[in-house]
Amino acid sequence: MLGSIKGKISHKAVNYIILETSGVGYKVFVTPVLHVSLKTGQELSLVIHTYVREDQITLYGFEKLAELEFFELLLTVSGVGPKSALGIMSLASVDMIKSAIVSEDPSVFTKVSGIGRKTAERVIIELKDKLKGEADKMPVAREHSDAVDALLALGYSQQQAREALKAVPNEITKLQDKVRFVLKSFSK
Numbered sequence: 001m002l003g004s005i006k007g008k009i010s011h012k013a014v015n016y017i018i019l020e021t022s023g024v025g026y027k028v029f030v031t032p033v034l035h036v037s038l039k040t041g042q043e044l045s046l047v048i049h050t051y052v053r054e055d056q057i058t059l060y061g062f063e064k065l066a067e068l069e070f071f072e073l074l075l076t077v078s079g080v081g082p083k084s085a086l087g088i089m090s091l092a093s094v095d096m097i098k099s100a101i102v103s104e105d106p107s108v109f110t111k112v113s114g115i116g117r118k119t120a121e122r123v124i125i126e127l128k129d130k131l132k133g134e135a136d137k138m139p140v141a142r143e144h145s146d147a148v149d150a151l152l153a154l155g156y157s158q159q160q161a162r163e164a165l166k167a168v169p170n171e172i173t174k175l176q177d178k179v180r181f182v183l184k185s186f187s188k
Contacts, residue, residue, distance in 0.1 A: 002026075002059065006045040009038055019044060019061070028061040029082075032090045036159050049075075051082045060086065070094045077126045079119045087112035088123075092148070092162065101127050147178040156186075 005028065007021030017038060018025040028046060030038070038044065046061030047068045060082055062068040067089065074085035088109060091097060100108040106120035115123075147168075151161035164182040172178055 001050045002048045004045065004047045005059075005061065007043070009040050009042050009044055012038060012040050017044075017061075019046070026059055028059045029086060030061050031067075031086055033159060033162060034061075034063060049082070058082065067094055070097070073127065073130065074123070077119075077123050079122055080115075084112060084114050084119075087114065090158075093166075098131050100124075102131050104128065146175050147182070150175065150179050151182060154183075 005019050005021055005026055007019045007026075009017050010020040010025055011018040012035070015032070015035065016027055016029045017035070019028050020026075028048070030046070046063065047065050049060040049062075049068055049071055051058040051060060060071065062071065071082075071085050071089060074080050074088055075082065080088075088097060091108060091111060092100075097108070101124050104124050106117060106124055109115050109120035109123055110117055147165055148158065148161045151164070152158060156164075161182075164185055165178065167185060168178050168181050172181055
């Protein structure tokens with residue numbers, strides 16, 4: 001079982017990369033947010049989750065150990081496979097997703113292809129107690145999700161919206177104020 005891979009990106013496809021190390025190319029699936037920032041020829045180090053089924057072995061890569069651990073936590077939920085877990089992780093930062101779970105907001109998860117209301121509720125039910133201790137440190141997910149939706153409606157890409165919202169100070173909590181702050185930063 002692989003724990004991490006360090007190498008050079010030799011190929012970049014729609015939802016995966018091939019990471020070349022010691023003459024071997026590993027096909028590694030990554031989140032869309034990470035995928036957008038990568039370039040062919042770039043050196044990269046990833047922590048890896050190896051998903052094994054009887055007919056395949058698939059690698060999922062993450063920049064941070066906390067992302068890998070949350071991905072593996074999502075996989076413990078009945079009905080959530082690696083592709084759905086990767087989709088969930090592409091919605092927002094890990095802290096935002098954890099906040100959505102703790103605040104019991106299934107609408108955040110139904111935005112992922114293949115995740116319906118029942119699966120979203122199952123994610124919340126099965127993970128809420130595991131994340132209770134972290135609730136105080138988490139941002140509010142619903143407002144963040146709504147801010148992303150508002151920026152998408154204004155014509156910005158999901159990547160642009162997520163990156164811009166990272167710069168919003170934590171004390172700005174209202175939806176309108178977040179969007180206003182981001183629009184001002186775009187105009188600069």
